[in-house]
Amino acid sequence: MNVERRYILLVAPVAVALANWLPNLATAAELQDAQVTQVVQDVKVVPAGAAARPATVNETVRQGNAVQTGVQSRSELTFKDKTITRLGEKTIFNVGGQGRTIDLGSGQFLLYVPKNSGGAKVKMGPVTAAITGTTVMGNVAPSGVIEFTVLEGSACIHLDRVGQTLLVTAGHMVVYDPIAMRLEDPVEVNLQQQLSSPLISGFRQLPSAPLIDEAIQSQHRAGEYSGELDSAVRAAGAPSIQAATPDQFMAAFNSLLVRTPKRDVPALVSAAVSARPDLSDSIVVAAKTGVRRVRGYGKDAKDFKEYKGKEVAIPEPCPPSNAFVEPVVIAPINPQNFRPVSPEQPPR
Numbered sequence: 001m002n003v004e005r006r007y008i009l010l011v012a013p014v015a016v017a018l019a020n021w022l023p024n025l026a027t028a029a030e031l032q033d034a035q036v037t038q039v040v041q042d043v044k045v046v047p048a049g050a051a052a053r054p055a056t057v058n059e060t061v062r063q064g065n066a067v068q069t070g071v072q073s074r075s076e077l078t079f080k081d082k083t084i085t086r087l088g089e090k091t092i093f094n095v096g097g098q099g100r101t102i103d104l105g106s107g108q109f110l111l112y113v114p115k116n117s118g119g120a121k122v123k124m125g126p127v128t129a130a131i132t133g134t135t136v137m138g139n140v141a142p143s144g145v146i147e148f149t150v151l152e153g154s155a156c157i158h159l160d161r162v163g164q165t166l167l168v169t170a171g172h173m174v175v176y177d178p179i180a181m182r183l184e185d186p187v188e189v190n191l192q193q194q195l196s197s198p199l200i201s202g203f204r205q206l207p208s209a210p211l212i213d214e215a216i217q218s219q220h221r222a223g224e225y226s227g228e229l230d231s232a233v234r235a236a237g238a239p240s241i242q243a244a245t246p247d248q249f250m251a252a253f254n255s256l257l258v259r260t261p262k263r264d265v266p267a268l269v270s271a272a273v274s275a276r277p278d279l280s281d282s283i284v285v286a287a288k289t290g291v292r293r294v295r296g297y298g299k300d301a302k303d304f305k306e307y308k309g310k311e312v313a314i315p316e317p318c319p320p321s322n323a324f325v326e327p328v329v330i331a332p333i334n335p336q337n338f339r340p341v342s343p344e345q346p347p348r
Helices: 002-029 209-235 246-257 262-275 277-289
Strands: 034-040 043-046 066-069 074-079 084-087 092-094 101-112 120-124 127-131 135-140 146-152 154-159 164-169 172-177 291-293 304-306
Touching: 034 043, 066 074, 120 135, 127 135, 127 146, 146 154, 146 164, 146 209, 164 172, 164 262, 164 277, 172 262, 209 246, 209 262, 246 262, 246 277, 262 277
Parallel strands: 101 120
Antiparallel strands: 034 074, 043 066, 066 092, 074 084, 084 101, 092 101, 101 135, 120 127, 127 154, 135 146, 146 172, 154 164, 291 304
């Protein structure tokens, strides 16, 4: 009986560990193989160590292979977890990578990652973007310039070599400058115009199309909140949004947050991030943890409840905001700080 009990006590933790480990392994493997779901003109599959051949719809492209598109050509690949990758003309896409990482060699792409799928990372040369339930577009030019745009949701983008990282929200684009070797501040783009891209208009409707439409409406409302932000900042004692200190701007933002309808919170966040990208992390955290009035409660303490960030889509913080991680510098030993000690004389 004791032997049986010892066996159960030994096996149970192992079983629990395997139960936790196997789903993670399966999730990681879901981006290893992809099915070709659309081919337009010149699209080739390039197997590892073999000659390129024409791609066909419904074929499976295995890990280690690449998909290459020619001039005025495009393709779509769908992974097991319904992640969708669309490739524009003159694009090289490497299938499979470490964990849930997608490697874009060069060219144009659109990436849709379903909600609650475990997220993904897209590697674009020296830049990596972490994506969780988001639709993004990007372009890696032969000059080394990288453009990255978020259509809905948010992404945390990193410049791997130097540790620069920043948050990109819906309706914003970030450009990597290979000459300056840095990520520029996010700039606002017109999402309505992005819908005319062949990566959207030339394919079937994306599963995230309703979310992109919401982001477009939010972008329209964000213009209205830009004026309100300016007024709130002046009421906080600053001459303008750009001249406001971080404390003044966040005080103004919070004063608007508590009286903004929950459906308009993403619009307010978008307006605030566009106005002060240097404070994007503080803005997102405030939107997630702020206190807001809720209708339908009595006049007691239940008039207010903590906003959990589940009712509307607020992006995850991505610290620090467009800043370089300071390197750890070990000061060299200065020989002048030490005096030689003779073998006969003990050190003091």
